[in-house]
Amino acid sequence: xxxxRGNSKVIxxxxxxxGVGKTTSAGAISAALAKRGHKTxxxxxxVGLRNLDMIMGCERRVVFDFINVIQGDAKxxxxxxxxxxxDNLSILPTSQTRDKxxxxxxxxxxxxxxxxxxxxYIICDSPAGIERGAHLAMYxxxxxVIVTNPEVSSVRDSDRVLGLLNSKTAKAENGEGIKxxxxxxxxxxxxxxxxxxxxxxxxxxxxxxxLLGIVPESQAVLRASNLGxxxxxxxxxxxxxxxxxxxxxxxxxxxxxxxxxxxKPGFIGRLFGRAT
Amino acid sequence: MKTFGLIPWxxxxxxxxxxxxxxxxxxxxxxxxGSSPDYLPALQRxxxxxxxxxxxxxSDAVEIRMEKGEDVSSLEIxxxxxxxxxxxxxxxx
Numbered sequence: 220x221x222x223x224r225g226n227s228k229v230i231x232x233x234x235x236x237x238g239v240g241k242t243t244s245a246g247a248i249s250a251a252l253a254k255r256g257h258k259t260x261x262x263x264x265x266v267g268l269r270n271l272d273m274i275m276g277c278e279r280r281v282v283f284d285f286i287n288v289i290q291g292d293a294k295x296x297x298x299x300x301x302x303x304x305x306d307n308l309s310i311l312p313t314s315q316t317r318d319k320x321x322x323x324x325x326x327x328x329x330x331x332x333x334x335x336x337x338x339x340y341i342i343c344d345s346p347a348g349i350e351r352g353a354h355l356a357m358y359x360x361x362x363x364v365i366v367t368n369p370e371v372s373s374v375r376d377s378d379r380v381l382g383l384l385n386s387k388t389a390k391a392e393n394g395e396g397i398k399x400x401x402x403x404x405x406x407x408x409x410x411x412x413x414x415x416x417x418x419x420x421x422x423x424x425x426x427x428x429x430l431l432g433i434v435p436e437s438q439a440v441l442r443a444s445n446l447g448x449x450x451x452x453x454x455x456x457x458x459x460x461x462x463x464x465x466x467x468x469x470x471x472x473x474x475x476x477x478x479x480x481x482x483k484p485g486f487i488g489r490l491f492g493r494a495t
Numbered sequence: 496m497k498t499f500g501l502i503p504w505x506x507x508x509x510x511x512x513x514x515x516x517x518x519x520x521x522x523x524x525x526x527x528x529g530s531s532p533d534y535l536p537a538l539q540r541x542x543x544x545x546x547x548x549x550x551x552x553x554s555d556a557v558e559i560r561m562e563k564g565e566d567v568s569s570l571e572i573x574x575x576x577x578x579x580x581x582x583x584x585x586x587x588x
Contacts, residue, residue, distance in 0.1 A: 278521050279563040282535060292536035294555055315525065445514035 227335040230342050230469070231360035233384075235376030237347030239368045240404040243440055243450065244462070245344035246274040248364065250449035251466035253308035257339040260299065262330075263313035264356035265346035266322050272312045275302065276447025286314035289326030295333050304452055309338075319352050327355045349383060359389050363399040364431055364469070369406060369417040374425055377401065381428060400431035402465055407436045408480040419478070432465025433478050434458050520565050535559060542572065552576060 232245040242263075249261035262285060263271035272278040277300045283293035288311075295311075302308035311330075314321065334341050345356035357363060363384050367377040381399060390397045403419060410416040423430055439456030443449065451459045451466075457479045467474050539557055546552055556575035561568060 273517070273521070278517065279568075280561060282559050282561045287536060293539070296555065297558060442510045445510035447513075447517060 227339055227341060228362060229331060229335070229360050230340065230362045230364060231345055231357040232342060232364050232366060233345040233353060233357055233380055234347065234366040234373070235349060235353075235380040236368075236373045239366050239373050240434070240440070241347070241366050242270050242274050242344055243444065244364065244366050244402060244404065244434075245271065245342055246449040247451050247459070247462040248466055248469065249340070249342040250302075250305065250308060251451045251463050252340045252342070252470065253302070253305040254451065254463075255466065255470055256307070257470070258307045258337065259340040259342065260309040260311060260334055260338045261342040261344060262311040262334075262356075263344050264322070264352045265344070266313050266317060266319040266352055267315065268346070269313050269315040271310065271344050272300075273447060274444055275310050275449060277302070277310055277312075278447070281312045284312045284314040285330065286317045286321045288330055289321065289323060295330060304448075319346075319350065322352060322355050324355060324358065328359060331359050349379065353380075354383070354387060357384055357388055360384075360397060361390070362469075363397055364402050365399055365426075365428070366402050366404055367422060367426070368404055369411070369419075369422055374417070374422055378426055381426065400429045400469075401426055402431045402434065404434040405436045406433050406478065408478055430476060431468055432461055432476060434461040434465070435478065435480055520563065523565075524563050524568075542574070546574060550576065 230248075232241050232248065234241050242265075245261055249259045253259040261271065261275070263269055264285075265271075266286065269281075269284075272281055280300050283298035285298065287293040288295050288298045299309040299311055302310065311334075331341060343356040343360060346352040357380075365377045365380060365384075367373050384397050384399050385391050388397055401423065403422060406419070407416055411418050419430065419433060435457045437456055437458035439450055439453060439458045443453045446453065450456070451462050453459065460479060464474050464477070468476075539559060543552070543554060543557060552574065558573040558575075560571040560573070562571075
């Protein structure tokens, strides 16, 4: 018995540059969508360098993977790992042993079509770079979230990826635009204030796409990754609130974007009751 | 902020230790070549084949779960058997 899900959305989490927080963001976004009641699946496209499973904390439960499904060695249902905390959240891990050529366009399409029947949101966690895995992660996307740090190489790579989204995706080839939004991560309000880091406006001026949210540099991110818990399922933090509100916007809510700084007042600050 | 080893500091569970433990268990499996066991698809085919000698089951009916542990891993295989098993086929069909 399958419910008809007419408007499931495929969203790619991409960036070009590595280490900006794609997998952290993919995990947090999919968990936050599931928390909002949507049936959500998150797929790891980084063939050969599996990591989404660790971020989601299901690394010990991987049996079959995305490539097994594409190659017909396992059914999709068998490869999906149901999250232990949220039962409407599933993870499709990638293969750790195969090479990236195992990922085929037809295979990806088949899996996504099958997932569309069962899920409201399909989150594709892209590998870094602009090679095959990254290309296929974005190819069938309806929307894109570009994870960017306020740092020159990250912004440059994001611009490059935006170009690819607008030319090398199924939507682009059909003449439809793809909705792309920037998620600014590792944002440090203090350094911005001191003129040491580009501001949100600086980054948006350059990239000229809408802003989905701003995730402050936060200790909660490393802690969550240590524990294998998506940030939004761990204890509340500036980062978890930032992801929750970004996801509310992704989900169609109109919410103001706030910049919340994580920095706790120092000892002297606390004495004088000053908050920074 | 650094705290000194002797001073008891009311800290929450140490997440770095959790990270190290998770990695040790996972990497022990990966280094022994057992990360994403390639024998599983074949195992599944064999199981199906054996069961089909006795009853008709759907190829969707096998569910394999794994939980990798530090010392032992568990492999759980669930097979959905139809409520009314179809009569066993003759040995050679």
